[in-house]
Amino acid sequence: MSEHTIQQLHVYEYLGKEDDPLFTAICNMQQGYSQYIPELKMTLTKNQHGLYEIVSKSIHECYSNKEELYDCVSEILNYSLLRGK
Numbered sequence: 001m002s003e004h005t006i007q008q009l010h011v012y013e014y015l016g017k018e019d020d021p022l023f024t025a026i027c028n029m030q031q032g033y034s035q036y037i038p039e040l041k042m043t044l045t046k047n048q049h050g051l052y053e054i055v056s057k058s059i060h061e062c063y064s065n066k067e068e069l070y071d072c073v074s075e076i077l078n079y080s081l082l083r084g085k
Helices: 002-005 009-015 023-027 068-083
Strands: 032-036 040-048 054-055 060-063
Touching: 002 040, 023 068, 054 068, 060 068
Parallel strands: none
Antiparallel strands: 032 040, 040 054, 054 060
16 A cells, blocks of 8 residues: 555545455455555454454554444544554
């Protein structure tokens, strides 16, 4: 995900998450697949049980569906932008 994508994240609150590249990437994740987000030093994974995980140095959370994962990552990105990374 690029810096431009992160800066435009708030736009998807109005356009809908279906148009958000982050949500699209999460929806297309296959079991066992991981996606690294360098801006947050975080990895998103859909594990062998079909659960979505967020792993970073300070976070290890698990979600049962893609919407919850998206909401969490969006919140972290927005918080990161507000505090200037």
